[in-house]
Amino acid sequence: MGECRVYFKQFLDERCGCASYLIASRQSREAAIVDPAIDTGQYDELLRERAFRLKYVIDTHIHADHVSGARRLAEKHGAELCLHESAPVTYPFRGLKDAEELPLGQLRLRILHTPGHRSELISILVINPPRSSEPSMVLTGDSLLVGDVGRPDFGGGDAAVQYESVSRLLRLPDWVAVFPGHFEGPCGKGMCGRPSTTIGFERRYNPLLRLERPEFISTLAGAVPSRPLNMVAIEATNRGREDAAWSMLTSLPPVEEVGIEALHGLGADAVLLDVREPEEYAYGHVPNAVNLPQAELATRLAEVPRDRPVFIICESVMRSLRTTQFLRQMGYAQVTTVRGGTAAWRKSGQRVVTEEGRGKPRVVESEWTHAGGTTASAGG
Numbered sequence: 001m002g003e004c005r006v007y008f009k010q011f012l013d014e015r016c017g018c019a020s021y022l023i024a025s026r027q028s029r030e031a032a033i034v035d036p037a038i039d040t041g042q043y044d045e046l047l048r049e050r051a052f053r054l055k056y057v058i059d060t061h062i063h064a065d066h067v068s069g070a071r072r073l074a075e076k077h078g079a080e081l082c083l084h085e086s087a088p089v090t091y092p093f094r095g096l097k098d099a100e101e102l103p104l105g106q107l108r109l110r111i112l113h114t115p116g117h118r119s120e121l122i123s124i125l126v127i128n129p130p131r132s133s134e135p136s137m138v139l140t141g142d143s144l145l146v147g148d149v150g151r152p153d154f155g156g157g158d159a160a161v162q163y164e165s166v167s168r169l170l171r172l173p174d175w176v177a178v179f180p181g182h183f184e185g186p187c188g189k190g191m192c193g194r195p196s197t198t199i200g201f202e203r204r205y206n207p208l209l210r211l212e213r214p215e216f217i218s219t220l221a222g223a224v225p226s227r228p229l230n231m232v233a234i235e236a237t238n239r240g241r242e243d244a245a246w247s248m249l250t251s252l253p254p255v256e257e258v259g260i261e262a263l264h265g266l267g268a269d270a271v272l273l274d275v276r277e278p279e280e281y282a283y284g285h286v287p288n289a290v291n292l293p294q295a296e297l298a299t300r301l302a303e304v305p306r307d308r309p310v311f312i313i314c315e316s317v318m319r320s321l322r323t324t325q326f327l328r329q330m331g332y333a334q335v336t337t338v339r340g341g342t343a344a345w346r347k348s349g350q351r352v353v354t355e356e357g358r359g360k361p362r363v364v365e366s367e368w369t370h371a372g373g374t375t376a377s378a379g380g
C-alpha cells in the first residue's frame with residue numbers, strides 16, 4: 001500500500017514557542033508547509049533531502065508574535081501562498097474558503113474557518129482517502145491549543161466566536177490528533193507545554209472546554225499575559241504594511257544583569273525603561289522609570305538612547321530579559337536587565353509611584369506564558 005503514505009513533520013521553535021509543519025504525499029512528492037518560521041533554511045533542507053516539491057505555503061492567521069517565513073518560502077519555491085480569504089494583508093495570496101479542499105497527491109487538506117483568536121484564522125484537516133475518508137489530524141493554529149485556547153484579546157479576536165470555533169473542532173472524532181500553532185508563549189495563557197494532543201483528550205480534560213459558554217467567555221476576558229515582544233512591528237510586517245523582519249529576536253546573546261539594589265546608585269545619565277503594559281505601569285512603577293511596552297519596542301526604538309546606560313525592568317524578569325537580548329541583537333552596548341523587577345522592588349518595601357484611580361491590571365505575569373529559557377547567560 002505504498003501509494004497511500006504520508007510524510008509529516010512538526011518543527012518546534014523554542015524561542016517563540018511556535019510550531020510549524022510540513023505535510024507531504026510520498027506518492028506525488030508534493031508538500032505543504034504550514035505557519036513557517038522566518039528561518040526558512042530548515043524547510044529548504046528537508047525539501048531538498050526528501051526531494052519534495054513545495055506546492056502550498058499556508059499561514060493559519062496573521063501572526064503577532066513572530067514574523068512569518070511564508071512569503072519568502074512561497075516565492076523561493078514557486079508555491080501558492082494561502083490564507084483565509086478574509087486575511088487583511090497588502091500582498092497577493094490565494095484566499096481559502098471554509099470547507100475547501102486542497103489536493104496534495106492522494107491527500108486532501110480540508111480548510112475549516114475557526115475564527116476567535118483572530119477573525120481570519122483557519123484550521124486544516126488532513127485526510128488520506130485511500131486509507132479513510134475520516135481525518136486523522138487537524139492543525140489548529142491558535143484556536144484549540146493543548147490544555148488551552150488562543151487568546152482573543154489582541155488582533156481583533158472574539159471570545160464568543162472562539163467558543164463556537166472550538167466547539168466545532170470538538171465535534172471531530174476522538175482519535176483526531178491535534179497539532180497546534182503554539183506549545184508555549186503569550187498567544188494562550190495556560191498552554192500545557194506538550195506539542196500535540198487529541199480531540200478526545202481535550203474534550204474531556206481541557207479546563208476551558210469544560211466550561212459553559214458564559215464562563216468560557218468571562219475566563220477569556222479575565223487575566224491575560226502581556227502582549228508579545230515587538231508585536232506591533234511584527235503584525236504590521238506580516239500584513240505587508242512594514243518590512244521589519246529584524247524585529248524578531250533570533251539570537252540569544254548573553255546579557256548583563258543587576259539586582260534591584262543597583263537602582264539606588266544609577267548615574268544621572270542612566271535611563272530606566274519599564275517594558276510592562278501601560279496599565280501595569282500606572283498601577284505602580286519604580287520612581288523615574290519610563291514606560292515603553294515591549295510590544296511597541298521595535299516601532300519606538302528611536303526612543304531608546306544608544307549613548308547612555310539603559311536598564312530594563314518588567315514585573316519579574318522574563319520581559320526585561322527578552323527586551324535586553326533584543327537590544328543587544330540591535331547593537332546596543334550599554335544595556336542591562338534588572339533581575340527581580342518591579343515585584344522585587346515592591347516586596348523589599350520601596351516606594352512605587354502609582355497613578356491615581358488606577359485599578360489592578362488585567363495583565364498577569366507568569367514565567368509559563370513566555371517561551372524559551374529564563375537565564376540571562378543562555379549562550380549562542
Ligand SMILES: [Fe+2]
Nearest residue numbers: 063064142187
Ligand atoms: Fe497567534
